Amino acid sequence: MTENYTALYEQHKIAGASFTDFGGWQMPLKYNSELAEHHAVRNAAGLFDLSHMGEVWVTGPDAAAFLDYALAGKLSAVAVGKAKYSLICQEDGGIIDDLITYRLPAAADGTAKYLVVPNAGNAAVVAAALAERAANFDVTVEDVSAETSLIAVQGPNAEAILLTLVPAEQHSLVTELKYYAAVEVGIIVNGTVQELLLARTGYTGEDGFEIYIPNEDAAGLWDALLEVGSGHGLIPAGLACRDSLRLEAGMPLYGNELSREGNPYAAGLGPVVSLTKESDFIGRAVLAELKALGAGSTSGRKLVGLKGLGRRAGRSHYPVLKDGTVVGEVTSGQPSPTLGYPIALAYVDVEHAEPGTALNIDLRGKPEPFEVVELPFYKRQK
Amino acid sequence: MAKVVAELKYSAEHEWVAVDGSGPTNIGISAVAAEALGDIVYVDLPEVGSTVTAGETCGEVESTKSVSDLYAPVTGEVVEINDEVVSDPALINNDPYGAGWLFKVAVTEEGPLMSAEEYAAANGGEL
Numbered sequence: 001m002t003e004n005y006t007a008l009y010e011q012h013k014i015a016g017a018s019f020t021d022f023g024g025w026q027m028p029l030k031y032n033s034e035l036a037e038h039h040a041v042r043n044a045a046g047l048f049d050l051s052h053m054g055e056v057w058v059t060g061p062d063a064a065a066f067l068d069y070a071l072a073g074k075l076s077a078v079a080v081g082k083a084k085y086s087l088i089c090q091e092d093g094g095i096i097d098d099l100i101t102y103r104l105p106a107a108a109d110g111t112a113k114y115l116v117v118p119n120a121g122n123a124a125v126v127a128a129a130l131a132e133r134a135a136n137f138d139v140t141v142e143d144v145s146a147e148t149s150l151i152a153v154q155g156p157n158a159e160a161i162l163l164t165l166v167p168a169e170q171h172s173l174v175t176e177l178k179y180y181a182a183v184e185v186g187i188i189v190n191g192t193v194q195e196l197l198l199a200r201t202g203y204t205g206e207d208g209f210e211i212y213i214p215n216e217d218a219a220g221l222w223d224a225l226l227e228v229g230s231g232h233g234l235i236p237a238g239l240a241c242r243d244s245l246r247l248e249a250g251m252p253l254y255g256n257e258l259s260r261e262g263n264p265y266a267a268g269l270g271p272v273v274s275l276t277k278e279s280d281f282i283g284r285a286v287l288a289e290l291k292a293l294g295a296g297s298t299s300g301r302k303l304v305g306l307k308g309l310g311r312r313a314g315r316s317h318y319p320v321l322k323d324g325t326v327v328g329e330v331t332s333g334q335p336s337p338t339l340g341y342p343i344a345l346a347y348v349d350v351e352h353a354e355p356g357t358a359l360n361i362d363l364r365g366k367p368e369p370f371e372v373v374e375l376p377f378y379k380r381q382k
Numbered sequence: 383m384a385k386v387v388a389e390l391k392y393s394a395e396h397e398w399v400a401v402d403g404s405g406p407t408n409i410g411i412s413a414v415a416a417e418a419l420g421d422i423v424y425v426d427l428p429e430v431g432s433t434v435t436a437g438e439t440c441g442e443v444e445s446t447k448s449v450s451d452l453y454a455p456v457t458g459e460v461v462e463i464n465d466e467v468v469s470d471p472a473l474i475n476n477d478p479y480g481a482g483w484l485f486k487v488a489v490t491e492e493g494p495l496m497s498a499e500e501y502a503a504a505n506g507g508e509l
Contacts, residue, residue, distance in 0.1 A: 018417075033475070034446055035421040240420060240447055311424050313444065334446050335423045 006051035007149050007215040011222050015236050023121030025052035027239050034240035038337045041204050041245055042380075044233025045155035047225055048242060054123025055148040055212065056116040056130060060139035063112040067101065069281050070133040072264065074274040075114065078103045083180045083201055087264055087272055088118075088126055089283030093290055094260035095267070096129060097122040098252065100201060102182045115197070115212075117150075119254045133282060149218035153225060154208030154245075156380075157232040162209055164228040165221075167193055174198070179207075187211065190220040203242060205249025205378055247332050247343060250305060250376030256316060256331045257303055257345055263287070265296035266347065268303045268375070301328060301347040305377055306359065306370040308342030311335075314361035314370065320346050321360040321367055327352050330361060336377060343377045344370065384413040386507035387479045391495040393455035396505070398479065399495060406461045410483040411443065411452070411474060414507045419445040422471040426452075427463045427485050434460060436493025441484075443474070452484070455493050462486040 004025045012019070017028035028049065030037060040046050058067060067075035073086035080103050088096045102115040118126035127143035134141050153161055163171055165188045173185045182199035189196075194217065202208035213221055226234065243253070252258050257267055264273050264287065273287055296302045306314065313335045314320075320328035328348030336343045344361065352359060355374050360367035390398040396415035400408045416422065424444035434440040434454035441452035463485045467473045474482035502509050 030420065033421050035423075035472075038446075244446060313424075313449075315449065335444070337446065 004052070006049055007218040008049045008051060008151075008222050011219055012049065012236070017236070017238060020239060022239055023052055023119065025120055027052055028236070030238040030240045031236050034238065034244070035337050037235060037237040037241040038244050040233060040235045041155045041206055041237055041241065042338055043156070045153055045157040045161055045229055046204075046237030046241065047222070047229065047234055048152040048154060048237050049149075049222070050152050050210065051149040051215075051218065052120035053150050054118040054120065054126060054143070054145040055150070056118065056123075056127050057142040057144060058114040058116055058130065058139060059107070059111055059142070060137070061111055062137040062139045063114055065279065066134055066137040066139045067114060067116075068277055068279045069137070070130055071099070071101070072273045072281060072283060072287070073101075074277040075101055075103070076277075080105055081181055081183060083182055083199060085180075085272060087269065088129060089264070089287065090260060091283055091286065093263045093283050093286040095254075095258045095262060095264065096260060097126050098254055098258055098269075099126070102197075102199060104182070104197070122254065147215055149213050149215050150210060151213060151218065151221055151225065152202055152208060152210045153229070153234070154202045154204040154237075155206050155234075157229075157234065158206070158208045161225065161229040161232050161234055162187075162198075165189075165224055187221065189213070189217050189224060203249075203251055204245040205251070205376065206245075206380055243332075244334060244337055247334065247345065248336050248338055248376065248378035250345070252303070252345070253332060263290055263295060265290050266301055266303060268296065270296065296350065298350060300350060302350050302353040303331070303345060304348055304353045305373045305375040306330075306333070306344040306346050306361065307373045307377070308344070308361075309369040309371060311342065312363050312366075312368045313342035314344040314346070314363065314368070319362040320348050320370075321362055322352050324367075327359070333361070338378050342370075348372070383506065383508040384417045385479075386412065386414070386498050386502040386509050388498045388509055390479065390498060391455075392498065392501035393453060393493060393495055395453035395455070397453060397455040399455045399492075401489070401492070401495075406486045406488045407456070408483040408486050409455060410478055412501070412505075412507065413478045414505045415450075416475050416478045416482070419443060419450060420447050421445055422474045425468060425471050425474070425484065427468065428454075428460045430460050430463055432460050434458065434487060436491060454487075455495060456487055456489045457491040457493070458487040458489040460485050461488050
């Protein structure tokens, strides 16, 4: 697989990062201690390089109708300036990727404009699938992943940190920005104010922002955020803590919880699929059938949260047992740094998926006690 | 770069042994291994009174990201375990050659061990 490097690779090296391959990218796994980085995001702020994520523009008179056809959600109903979590499915209902899609202000001629953000390892596949599905629509699909960096500031101090780089007259754009919304805002990078796309989104369970920026300016913004953020407890944070943060927040990771073999209902993402939208969409027929069959509610397996009663953590692919019989499989698991006990996401047979059900995870031959719990494991105090 | 202590010997599985011939010896894991594992949150040590065998697994070390077997670098009876490291496994990350020692063995036989120079050369540690 091609090794890709983000525009911030030198910044990470200077900061002492250890690297890992993720979706074909050399990404910082951690800078010092992944636990310290995890706690910084929960209690102060963390700075993430997410430039491995994809960015695909969808523009044109048919953009809304096209996305309604290409994705499982109803993107035409998204208001300008808002974001929506969605899925791109195969005809058989399998999940190609989970996506965040932003609807941005229309062009001067009224042409609709959306930004679709796929996962790193799926960016090229999603861009290709969108281009293929666009054949009968008056729409332009443009993959700008290679030129675009993405920097996230996550944690309770994120807003205060960001405001120090935003001209005072634009502060209200930031403070009034709602969760899952995006706006173009002036941010001071390398001494000049640049209009950048700022989204109040994240993958950590905390308040936070994601900033889209051309590669050539990414290092300047990264350095500036680290400098102004240090007084607010901001430290650079790697993918190791990103994974433990999202797991505590009960958020699925493509490749672990989501795959082409699974389906949205089993993953608990039924509400993301719009079977009420008028238009046809790819996967509709099979998804409607799966829903009618009770997939993820009365039949098959369902994604659940498991809380460990001991100290040992379950890991991806470990079997889940009920009275010694395999009834499921762990997809993600580790000790929760915030909660202090092991947590896991697992697919289990629906008859054993009720919160309160006692199950075991087979930890290399030793059955350890776990209990089905409601998701998310962690929810921030507002 | 992770530190390698000159006075210790090391196994290929990254355990260190304080062999000075003056009785039971402390055993731990190297800074190279601790760094690679990440923040350690759980250790499972052999029981006092049990016999460990060089080259065989005798416990587990679990970090936020992964779990690794612990291999005995020597054969002998376990005479003491470090209770503090059981309740605070972060000691292994903070002080792998000191407060983060794991258990003490009355050695009857050494397994294949490397000098600090050999271990550092093979694993990228710093003497």
